[in-house]
Amino acid sequence: MTAMADIAVVGPGAIGSVAALAAQQAGRHNVTLCARRDPGALRVVDDVSGEVTELTMPVLTSPDGVTGPVEWVLLAVKAHQTDGAAGYLNALCTPATTVVALQNGVEHVARVAPHANDARVLPAIVWISAEPTGPSEVTVRNNISSLLQVPAGPEGEEFARLLEGAPAVEVELVSDFTTAAWRKLTTNAIAGIMAATGRRAAVYQREDVRELALGLARETLAVARAEGAALAEEEAEALVGIFERMDPEIGSSILFDRLAGRELEWDARNGVVRRLGRRHGIGTPVSDVLVPVLAAASGVEVGGGEE
Ligand SMILES: NC(=O)C1=CN([C@@H]2O[C@H](COP(=O)(O)OP(=O)(O)OC[C@H]3O[C@@H](n4cnc5c(N)ncnc54)[C@H](OP(=O)(O)O)[C@@H]3O)[C@@H](O)[C@H]2O)C=CC1
Numbered sequence: 458m459t460a461m462a463d464i465a466v467v468g469p470g471a472i473g474s475v476a477a478l479a480a481q482q483a484g485r486h487n488v489t490l491c492a493r494r495d496p497g498a499l500r501v502v503d504d505v506s507g508e509v510t511e512l513t514m515p516v517l518t519s520p521d522g523v524t525g526p527v528e529w530v531l532l533a534v535k536a537h538q539t540d541g542a543a544g545y546l547n548a549l550c551t552p553a554t555t556v557v558a559l560q561n562g563v564e565h566v567a568r569v570a571p572h573a574n575d576a577r578v579l580p581a582i583v584w585i586s587a588e589p590t591g592p593s594e595v596t597v598r599n600n601i602s603s604l605l606q607v608p609a610g611p612e613g614e615e616f617a618r619l620l621e622g623a624p625a626v627e628v629e630l631v632s633d634f635t636t637a638a639w640r641k642l643t644t645n646a647i648a649g650i651m652a653a654t655g656r657r658a659a660v661y662q663r664e665d666v667r668e669l670a671l672g673l674a675r676e677t678l679a680v681a682r683a684e685g686a687a688l689a690e691e692e693a694e695a696l697v698g699i700f701e702r703m704d705p706e707i708g709s710s711i712l713f714d715r716l717a718g719r720e721l722e723w724d725a726r727n728g729v730v731r732r733l734g735r736r737h738g739i740g741t742p743v744s745d746v747l748v749p750v751l752a753a754a755s756g757v758e759v760g761g762g763e764e
């Protein structure tokens with residue numbers, strides 16, 4: 458267990474609220490929420506126990522309010538919002554800071570490090586299903602375990618100690634982070650189908666969608682192997698199976714953005730499969746169709762950010 462630490466949670470949305478809850482539950486830290494608008498009195502609902510917890514820490518709405526650097530930044534903006542959070546990162550980080558990138562994708566460090574003033578960037582794989590269910594409310598679906606996976610090593614150990622005693626999340630240290638990150642990315646790629654169809658997990662009950670998801674999973678796993686992940690093609694069935702067995706009412710963060718008409722995190726979760734597939738000469742026929750659909754749904758014009 459660590460002593461008291463100064464923690465800034467940048468991006469108090471679905472995952473940021475759960476991270477802030479864990480920091481609050483640890484009971485010994487100075488926690489600040491860093492938002493771009495006033496999120497109101499945030500609360501986190503556990504949909505299994507029904508427990509509702511209010512977040513009680515102070516909220517900033519501009520980097521101008523930052524009074525100095527902190528030891529820990531828990532960064533939970535969407536991947537495409539990272540550049541927009543540069544003002545906070547610049548104000549909060551020094552080389553003595555650790556930024557935990559609580560984001561989907563496999564490019565956390567490359568994305569965050571340029572903004573972090575030489576702080577250490579600890580990539581985190583987020584196995585949490587959290588949905589904004591009201592203007593200041595986030596509901597955690599606990600049938601997807603609330604797990605954060607970080608690379609094994611001293612920074613990961615410190616992070617696990619930071620949140621020791623917080624029931625909201627479990628921190629797991631993984632020795633083969635590349636494999637773990639690509640396993641999670643494959644589930645995110647599959648969830649792109651929810652955003653394309655505007656439907657929750659029930660969509661995977663369709664046999665034709667299941668076949669599409671399997672094709673997507675297999676090509677993602679092929680790219681993953683080329684990137685050094687130890688993931689066999691046979692894992693595709695198991696990963697699609699997660700969605701088939703999911704409560705049909707569960708969604709995905711990219712679906713919630715699609716339903717709300719917001720920009721989509723398409724590049725970090727689906728574009729990356731096509732992008733790195735091309736680099737390795739691996740065909741990605743499902744992504745070749747899905748990626749332009751998601752980019753277009755996100756409002757991207759041809760030549761305006763789509764590869
Ligand atoms: N939700 C989930 O179940 C899961 C999400 N993830 C990943 O976690 C990451 C976060 O996703 P999620 O929590 O769902 O996203 P949300 O959209 O719920 O939260 C993002 C938050 O960041 C805020 N934000 C955006 N830009 C800034 C900025 N410049 N400064 C401060 N705050 C800012 C947004 O504010 P505003 O409200 O103003 O837009 C919002 O509160 C993503 O990479 C996602 O893929 C991973 C696993 C599961």
Ligand SMILES: CC(C)(CO)C(=O)C(=O)O
Nearest residue numbers: 644645648708709710711
């Ligand atoms: C639902 C899940 C676990 C898979 O896409 C997720 O990571 C998300 O909502 O972004």
